[in-house]
Amino acid sequence: MDRGRKAVTKLFLFYPGKFFRLLSLSKFMMAGFLILLLFTILAIFSSWISSNPVLYENWHLAREFSQPAWVRFFDSRISENEVHGLLGTDEHGRSVLNEVIWGMRVSLFVGFLATILAVGVGTMVGLVSGYKGGKTDTVLWTITQLVLTLPVYPLLVILVAVYGANMWNIIVIVGAIWWTWTARLIRSQVLTVKERAYVDAARALGAKDRDIMFRHILPNVLPLLFANATTIIAFAILTEASLAFVGLSNPNEISWGTMLFNAISFGAFYKLAWWYIVPPGLCIGLVVLGVYFMGIGAEQILARTSSRQ
Secondary structure (H helix, E strand, O other), X not given: OXXXXXXXXXXXXXXXXXXXXXXXXXXXXHHHHHHHHHHXXXXXXXXXXOOOOOOHHHOOOOOOOOEOHHHHHOOOOOOHHHEOOOOOEOOOOOEHHHHHHHHHHHHHHHHHHHHHHHHHHHHHHHHHHHHHOHHHHHHHHHHHHHHHHOOHHXXXXXXXXXXXXXXXXXXXXXXXXXXXXXXXXXXXXXXXXXXOHHHHHHHHOOOOHHHHHHHHHHXXXXXXXXXXXXXXXXXXXXXXXXXXXXXXXXXXXXXXHXXXXXXXXXXXXXXXXXXXXXXXXXXXXXXXXHHHHHHHHHHHHHHHHHHHO
């Protein structure tokens, strides 16, 4: 196995204590990790820090489209009745801050679970297709190519409209479409790795195909798989937000995309309620930026670690 890739794999999987030392090799990785860590902590503890905005007892806490309280520092003509909280209120008088915090749960949950599904399926298809070759490779690669040629967003809209717009359906549908990216990447790497000397040696010693794929080939492509996973997380979050933005989401599950959809539906743009529009859009941008930084950082760490071996 390539020693540089092996070192990175061991650091990620078997030595958690050295993880932060690994992060320090790339400023991009550190920045991306901190951004995602902050949002993840807020999502996990959202029920402790804020109240659920979907519950009816939390509606009409203040006037609809009330401005954030801190704007009174810049305009003393605004009365106390026209402001509420740190980020104001929405069309039902609910706290926008609560919606942003609770929206993290759905957005990140969809992003992470859809990525796990897509990476899991794509890895299995890519491994088997690249290693087995022959008719197996032909069938699996044809299916992958067929899915890749489909128009993604129109297909997503149709599937969500048919099977329902709840969170679990979106996770399954997004994962079932984006797995092709992982399968294509893994297959191309396996086709190269399986010809290396250590794979031939393992095969000559009588190792089974399953052991060769999972013990010798998969660890060698794992760092690239991580970089690919960060990209899929970003696309999954953007996909969920896009579907929610056009109304294909469960209204009882607040997400950042749902917030933007409601903002447009109830005239937030017309009423210049920027405090209802900017926070969810900014959060989506920051999470995607954090994921993008981690992808760049993973490539930098892989390159630096390999060059030191």
